[in-house]
Amino acid sequence: MRKNLFCGLLLFLICRVEAGEFVLVDQHRPCAVLVLPGEKYRAVLDDFNATLKTVCGTPLKIVEKAGRTERQIRFEIRPDADPRTEDAFSIEFPEEKTMVVKCSETSMVWALNHLLERFAGVRWLFPEKCGLSYLPLSKIALPVGKISEAPSFNIGRFIERSNSAFYPKAYFKPPIELNHALTDYVFPLKKYRETGFPPEIMPVLKGAKIKEPPNRTTPRGYWQPCYSNPAAVRIAVENILEYLKEHPEKTSISLSVNDCGGFCECRNCEHANGGRKYSQSEVYYKWVNAVAEAVASRVPKLILTANAYVQTAEPPSFKLHPNVIVNRTIDLYSCTDPATMRKHKETISEWSRKAAALGVWDYSWGHGYMMPRVYFRIQAEMLQFLHSKNVRVYFGENECFDCRDGGKTYLYSKLLWNIRSDPEEILAEWYERCAGKSAAPLLRKYYERWEEIFSSPEMRRTPWFESVGSTYMNWGKISHIYALRPGDLEELRGWIEDACRLAGNAQEKERLEWLRLHFNYMEALLKMYGAEFIPPEGVLSSSGQALALLNSFSKLPEYVTRKKKFAEQLKKEPVMGFYYRSPMYSKRMKLDEDVSTPILSQFETTLDFLDSPEVAAAVAKIAEDRAFPPSVRDIADALARSGSYKNIFPEGDMEQAFEKSNFRLIPEHRRTGSGILSSDFHFSGKKSFKIIPDEYSLVRLELPADPDSRYVAAFRTFVPEDPGRATLQYGAFPALNSHNQDWYILPRKKLSAGVWQKWTLFVRTNPKSNGINFYLFFRDFAPGKAVYVDDMRVVKAGKQAELSPR
Ligand SMILES: [Zn+2]
Known part of the structure; x- marks a missing residue:
């Protein structure tokens, strides 16, 4: 007691307190103590103290119990129970010498960040060590008065991935369940692997009811439960409740469909889906609603999520249960294209009339692009729009972020917390904090140039x-x-x-x-x-x-x-x-x-x-x-001396009918007289392969190939008359059991009339490949006009593949 009294006296002597002011530090000396609300919170307080010490040279003392006369910061912490409200906090002063932080386990950090940002001038600009911005201070104080804060995107704010210590500085919290997870706890693979899945929930695929997931290596994809079967509701609810019993801390469960399609084709599903073919939203969201209703009667606050994704992207004709959050995938960058922005805005608006709250999964990739992909204006405009349409979950898929992309992540984090703040001011602050007053305009210019490049007419031509x-821009x-x-x-x-x-x-x-x-x-x-x-x-x-x-x-x-x-x-x-x-x-x-x-x-x-x-x-x-x-x-040699290599696609001379060959015009594009061997024109021999593409035709070739090898392919095309705006795109990708292992968008090549044009490409297989898929896309031909393909050669590069050694 005596010691406490002495301390209090000492604090009083050092700290010059003005009326209505709560002083944390004065003359680089601590003027208040932090009252530890429990051992598990010590790390959070230590982290706060570390930043404080950097700014003003001293941490605050952490005590179990403060003396009555000591200036003190106490915490009233409520357990996290609901992602919708757990971020809110307030800072109050029941008496002049006592600050009380009322917060949840989650928002304790937000409250301390707030103190550091608002009253100690701290900013976390990016994850790197030098990302912490501050000016040395000798005094830190705040006016005695209530502060209340709650974020705009209250249910989810997260961008993966970076140094994990940075997430709290950006007010990011671990995301609610959003991923494809049906086989985790709704129809758990773990449970059914031994016993087999309940037959009632298994779908009819390609006309036959299946007994187990169709793809052995990917049991979580290529199939969906038979959503129209009442058993699919009952069993899902049982499994979810069982899971929650073991995981009472769970506040959200994902009902998102399995990846890669595989929707049930049974009569009941077809009927429940209102006869629609591609979109499965009617039958799927009926199931979601039924599960949500049953679960909510037992666990009223549990959030259930569903992804508006490919076949479930369109809103159904009815409203969803209020506990369901529908998550929409979008690449906000794509809104640099006005038509795409309009389309996204329409879909989001439509969804906002169907669901109480929405989420957005943004492909906000930075690295994965070789230049800073910044689009600050679009970022701000879209976030404001999304918030106005009840989007309350934001998830950014990025996988790597650091300082390279400038204020991009900073702008996200500040707007997600407070959507009413001015994006222009946020960026101005970032530039000034990052570079200082004189250099800020130049740094701004640097990033604005990158922003211009990413929305330039040239970019639109790539x-x-x-x-x-x-669904997302072709990152990587x-x-x-x-x-x-x-x-x-x-x-x-x-x-x-x-x-x-x-x-x-x-x-x-x-x-x-x-x-x-x-x-x-x-x-x-x-x-x-x-x-x-x-x-x-x-x-x-x-x-x-x-x-x-x-x-x-x-x-x-x-x-x-x-x-x-x-x-x-x-x-x-x-x-x-x-x-x-x-x-x-x-x-x-x-x-x-x-x-x-x-x-x-x-x-x-x-x-x-x-x-x-x-x-x-x-x-x-x-x-x-x-x-x-x-x-x-090796590649150069295979190109320069192609004739001395073995053609692994001998039918490419287009002289004999393809009996078992994997070279074919895609069936939907087979018009009369198209996709046949013809003697109209030829480059060598007597025939060539004739295609009448009209608007669009795709020719595919599948060839077996060795893993980790390089192949060179060449072929020729001939168009007898002026092809107008017709184009050819071609390319080859490594494949495993005929499935592409990679994909990117191929350049469009113009065709010239009356010459046999030669096209060449090479492709590298990866260690797991066993084939190559070739694609020839012919687009925008005038109706009925033909193009001919001849002399297709595919050779394996590398010395061992030559016919005879040099
Ligand atoms: Zn079905």
Whole structure:
């Protein structure tokens, strides 16, 4: 008691307290104590103290019990019980010397973050070590008065993935259940693996009722329960309640469909679905409602989620149970396209009339793209719209985020907490906090240039942008970099270099050094992939261009050295380095990628010009040049001396009827006179394969192939008359049992009349492949007009595949 009295007196002497003020720290000395609400909260208080000490040189003392006269911060913590309300907190002052934080287990951190941000000037700009922004302070105080806070997106705010210590700084909390999880606890695989699934719930697929999941290696996909069967409701409810008994802490359960389709074709399901063929929303959401109703009578607050995804993407004709949150997948970036934005807004509006609350699963990928994919204005506009339509769950699929994409994550986190805040002010604060007052406008310019590039007309012309209408943009594929015009990188370098020069204090300088390092790394990588040289469409326009590109390979060693140096520096970052050294980040950021990958990616764009003697000679030279990796030389050799390799698709000469061949025109596109061998025209022999594509025809070829190998393929096409706006897209992908293992959007090639055009490609199989799938898409032909294919050759690259050794 005496000691406490003494302490109180000492605090009183040091702390200059003004009327109506609660002082935490004065003259770098603590003026209040933190009353530990329980041992399990010590780590949270330690974390708060660590930041406080950084800012003002002292932590606050943590005590089990405070003296009556001590200035103290107490906590009243309610258990987390409902994701809808657990984020709210208030800070109150029952008397001048006592601050009470009323919070949940979850929102205790939000309250402490709030104190640090609002009254100690702290900002967490990004996960890296230098992401913490502050000014040293000697005094930290706040006015005595009630503070109440609750987030706008109250049920879910999360972007995966980064350093986990950063999530609380961004007010992210672990997401509610959103994934495909039917086989986890609704119809648990674990339970039925031994006994078999109840026969009543198994679907009719391709005309026959199945007994077990159709795909042995993926038992969680390719089938759905027979949703119209009352047993599918009863058994689901029993299993969910049983699961909750063992996991009473669970606040949400996902009812999302199994992945990859497999909807029941029985008469009852067909009837319950109102005869609709593709969309299964009627039958599925009826089941969801029935399960929700039964579960809610026992566990009234449990949240049930469903994904509006592929066959269940359309809203049903009826309203959903109020406990059901429907989650919609969307790539907010795709809303840079006005028509796509309109479409998304319409669907979300329609859903908001059917469900009490909605969620959004955003493919907000940063890395996975080779440049900062930023779209701040669209981000803000869409988040505001989504909130106005009762979206209360936001989940960003990103897999890797750090400082490279500037204020993107910061803007998300601030708007998710308070959708009424001004996006422009949030970004202005980010730039100023990051770089300091003088450098902020330059840093802003740097990111605004990236934003412009990502919404430029050039970007819209890239093959990547064709995915704008898909469930998500085609992340991980490179053609987005072809939107860069010559000089873009130099301009961007100017902005980031100038910002570096003008950065103010040590914190700001350090942050800009990391941003510049990311730029340096990106620039070297982008150049290795032919950015600024290859046109947006990914198609070169002349043999001269192809030759110039092949000659530019002489500059590669310089970029390779630079890239390697910057990659090693990135891996040393104290927080993110750990992740950069991991296989996932390394793959996404291409940190340790073999140099043959970018070379072959560029090489591929020159293949349309192999008929040019100069280009052919340059390719033959690469085959002999030991400066290139062996895999590149193997490909070059297979291209240059194709005739001396064995054709593994001998029927490609198009002379004899395909009896057992896997080369075929897709059945839906078989019009009279199309998909046949014809003697109208030929390149060699007497015949060729004739197609009358009309608007769209697809020709497919499946060939067996060895794992981890490279193949080169070539074929020729002929159109007798002016093809107008007709195009050809072709490509090949590694496959396992005929299923593609990879996919990306192929460039569109223009066709010329009266010549046998040669098209060439190569493909690499992966360690698990046993085949290759080839695709030839013919689009936008005038009705009835034909195209002919001849001389298709597929050879395996590599010395052992040659017919005779050199
Ligand atoms: Zn059925």
